[in-house]
Amino acid sequence: MTVTAFRHRPEPDEVARVTATAAELLEVLWGRASTAPASASQLRVLFVLEHQEGINLRTLADSLASTPPSTSRLCDRLQAAGFVERVVSPTDRRELRLRLSGRGRAFLADLRERREAELRAVLAGMPAGKRVALLEGLDAFCDAATARAHDGVPDSGSRTA
Structure with missing residues (x-):
């Protein structure tokens, strides 16, 4: 998809549509980088535990x-693969705590490196000015998404377009 020109201040619907397309393309690129022995749901578990x-x-x-x-069941499979460990809670022996194993951490580090290699190949084909604009936009996006993910209310007036 090619966006030839943006209005001075693109509408949130337009930005959401382009962002969703970018996210879908990221999934395709990351799928190429993945030789993952873990499903998407299992990856979510690993990311949360991290x-x-x-x-x-x-x-x-x-x-x-x-x-x-x-x-x-997700954790059972991840434990069998050696990515997750269950340990007894130091405060309540009936409770199990979950943590990434060394193998799980190494797996995530390798996965991220392969994903970043795919991204670097795409970014290398972009003009430098567009990379700067993308970085600035993604930085603002990450701030807003983090606030929303942590049940914060993003301040829509705090950033200018």
Whole structure:
């Protein structure tokens, strides 16, 4: 898809459509970079555990908007692959905590490197000025998305277009 010209201030609907297309293309590129022995759902588990080390199954299920039994099955498969470890909570011996194993961390690092290589190949074909604009836009997008992901209310007036 090629966008030949933007209005001075593109409407949110237009930006959302182009962003969704970019996200779909990222999925295609990342699919090429992936020799992943993990499904998309399992990758989500790994990403959550990377940022919330030592959470319990219920908290993980809530983070994934899933059920504990379904999440437990995902973790079973990830544990069998050597990516996740279950450890007894130091405060409650009945509770298990989940964390990435060394193999899980290495897997994510390798996956990110392969994904970034695909992105570098695409970015190398863009003019430098457009890369700068993309970086600035993505930085603002990440700030707004992070606020929304953490139940914050983005301040629509804090950034100018």
